[in-house]
Amino acid sequence: MKNNFDCDLLVVGLGPVGDVLAALATLRGLRVIAIDREHGVFPLPRAAVFDHEVMRIFQMVGISARVAPLCRVPERYQFLTADRQVLLDFAVGSDGPFGWAESYVLHQPAVEGALRERLLELRVDIRTGCSFESLEQDPSGVNVRVRPVDGNGAYTLRARYMVGCDGGASPVRESLAIGLDDYQFDEPWLVLDTIIDEPGDLPLVCEQICDPQRPTTHLVMSGNRFRWEFMIKPGETPADFLEERRIRELLAPWKCADRIRIERKAVYRFHGLVAKQWRSGRVLLAGDAAHQMPPFAGQGMCSGIRDSANLAWKLAAVLREAADESILDSYQIEREPHVRAIIDTAIQMGRIVCLLDPQAAAGRNAQMLARRQSGAQDVSVRYPDLQTGPLLSDSPLAGSLFPQPVIDGVHFDEALGQKATLIGRHLSGIPSEVHLIDLAVDDPTPFTPVLEAWLQSMNAESVLIRPDRHVFGTGSPGDLLAKWNFALRGGSGAPKSDDSLIAERC
Numbered sequence: 001m002k003n004n005f006d007c008d009l010l011v012v013g014l015g016p017v018g019d020v021l022a023a024l025a026t027l028r029g030l031r032v033i034a035i036d037r038e039h040g041v042f043p044l045p046r047a048a049v050f051d052h053e054v055m056r057i058f059q060m061v062g063i064s065a066r067v068a069p070l071c072r073v074p075e076r077y078q079f080l081t082a083d084r085q086v087l088l089d090f091a092v093g094s095d096g097p098f099g100w101a102e103s104y105v106l107h108q109p110a111v112e113g114a115l116r117e118r119l120l121e122l123r124v125d126i127r128t129g130c131s132f133e134s135l136e137q138d139p140s141g142v143n144v145r146v147r148p149v150d151g152n153g154a155y156t157l158r159a160r161y162m163v164g165c166d167g168g169a170s171p172v173r174e175s176l177a178i179g180l181d182d183y184q185f186d187e188p189w190l191v192l193d194t195i196i197d198e199p200g201d202l203p204l205v206c207e208q209i210c211d212p213q214r215p216t217t218h219l220v221m222s223g224n225r226f227r228w229e230f231m232i233k234p235g236e237t238p239a240d241f242l243e244e245r246r247i248r249e250l251l252a253p254w255k256c257a258d259r260i261r262i263e264r265k266a267v268y269r270f271h272g273l274v275a276k277q278w279r280s281g282r283v284l285l286a287g288d289a290a291h292q293m294p295p296f297a298g299q300g301m302c303s304g305i306r307d308s309a310n311l312a313w314k315l316a317a318v319l320r321e322a323a324d325e326s327i328l329d330s331y332q333i334e335r336e337p338h339v340r341a342i343i344d345t346a347i348q349m350g351r352i353v354c355l356l357d358p359q360a361a362a363g364r365n366a367q368m369l370a371r372r373q374s375g376a377q378d379v380s381v382r383y384p385d386l387q388t389g390p391l392l393s394d395s396p397l398a399g400s401l402f403p404q405p406v407i408d409g410v411h412f413d414e415a416l417g418q419k420a421t422l423i424g425r426h427l428s429g430i431p432s433e434v435h436l437i438d439l440a441v442d443d444p445t446p447f448t449p450v451l452e453a454w455l456q457s458m459n460a461e462s463v464l465i466r467p468d469r470h471v472f473g474t475g476s477p478g479d480l481l482a483k484w485n486f487a488l489r490g491g492s493g494a495p496k497s498d499d500s501l502i503a504e505r506c
């Protein structure tokens with residue numbers, strides 16, 4: 001076993017999830033090598049929507065200013081009947097409390113391009129055209145066999161940890177023989193990315209048209225791009241749907257049909273899958289390698305990017321701050337229930353959209369229209385806070401995202417950096433590895449009154465925010481720091497008497 005490591009972290013797969021993980025781990029001081037078997041970004045149409053939390057993670061990566069102009073904020077996300085009555089209506093365009101709009105529509109390759117550019121700026125050792133072949137672990141590291149796709153000889157990289165961000169088919173997951181939990185949702189759809197130079201009055205919204213004759217998704221994307229997705233019905237042949245003639249038939253009912261240029265097309269099977277195990281020793285899985293979901297909630301990539309934000313600080317804590325390795329087990333403990341809640345929502349939405357029986361669809365419409373008239377929504381897109389992991393269980397806000405106020409165009413997180421942050425008063429004497437924001441200093445920042453008001457409204461003396469911007473807990477500064485350090489040590493040592501610390505299980 002050789003102990004001269006080529007890197008702290010080997011990221012296998014540079015889709016959006018691997019890109020974000022490689023960037024955040026580098027920003028937190030890890031030596032990262034990232035490999036991808038392709039030379040460029042994935043060419044087929046995929047993610048069209050992401051949310052405020054992901055934009056906040058892009059901010060942490062240092063690219064939100066670059067990404068924002070590549071995106072558009074859609075006005076609404078609606079589920080409609082075939083004759084365009086509104087079944088569900090989500091106002092997704094408004095700014096939420098986290099500093100960014102609820103939703104953005106994107107052109108995935110453009111955003112992935114911005115991420116790759118950032119990796120180059122951060123001088124991450126990127127090896128494209130380099131395929132993962134196999135791995136072997138020992139107690140101190142992972143030996144990974146990689147092969148350049150141009151045919152040059154295979155070689156071995158030794159890393160302290162490795163994360164498989166290598167997509168749905170995940171050769172890394174396969175090599176660990178980790179099985180998948182299947183939600184038994186399996187629907188084939190044609191997906192078209194199009195360009196329309198003069199879209200006329202085509203609505204700038206995201207729509208699910210719940211037409212039992214042909215369930216259809218229509219999305220405005222960034223610039224002059226629009227997405228259409230058409231369900232392929234039982235008995236139809238998916239390959240036929242990639243033919244130009246068939247595509248034109250499907251688009252014909254849309255007013256601007258003759259001006260639609262097809263940029264990219266693909267047939268996908270939408271399904272719900274969760275890997276049974278997300279960590280095996282020094283190897284972890286993230287993104288589609290760990291979970292996949294139908295796109296009706298626009299959350300597959302978002303969930304993977306949240307994985308990266310969760311994992312990056314924990315790996316850095318283990319490798320740079322002598323945190324206990326067992327904290328890595330909290331990754332799946334925290335992320336899996338969150339992902340499963342989203343898969344449930346996405347499948348619930350999918351079952352509404354994919355109904356093909358006209359009678360059942362009429363019943364669905366009647367029921368949902370009545371509910372809507374009564375003011376109720378059938379489906380919530382509020383996802384749960386983190387429930388367990390390095391969090392203070394008796395702290396009411398533990399696991400929630402800390403708000404991000406924006407004052408005069410400046411986002412609060414810019415003051416946070418990559419470490420955990422303690423916000424309170426009179427912190428100057430406190431020795432700490434965490435970033436301190438002392439509200440009692442003589443030169444208050446524009447954010448001081450907002451933060452003071454937040455603490456007051458929570459009846460809290462101080463708050464500790466984890467590096468991934470989730471609240472660890474509220475309490476007295478000394479107590480919070482002791483419990484944070486206790487959590488990083490995996491729950492060993494003082495404070496022993498306090499059983500409120502869920503982190504004990506990590």
Ligand SMILES: Cc1cc2nc3c(=O)[nH]c(=O)nc-3n(C[C@H](O)[C@H](O)[C@H](O)COP(=O)(O)OP(=O)(O)OC[C@H]3O[C@@H](n4cnc5c(N)ncnc54)[C@H](O)[C@@H]3O)c2cc1C
Pocket residue numbers: 012013014015016017018035036037038042045046047048049050130131132133165166167168170171191268286287288289295297298299300301302303304
């Ligand atoms: C039609 C459709 C619509 C979608 N819409 C949305 C949406 O609106 N919002 C959303 O959030 N998500 C959406 N998704 C999901 C989203 O696209 C995926 O969740 C996301 O791309 C997964 O990212 P990833 O980085 O985990 O994997 P990928 O993007 O698949 O990247 C995996 C990478 O691993 C590399 N790789 C594979 N094998 C190897 C190997 N052996 N060695 C080295 N490298 C390897 C691949 O080349 C690839 O670059 C949609 C998906 C589809 C199909």
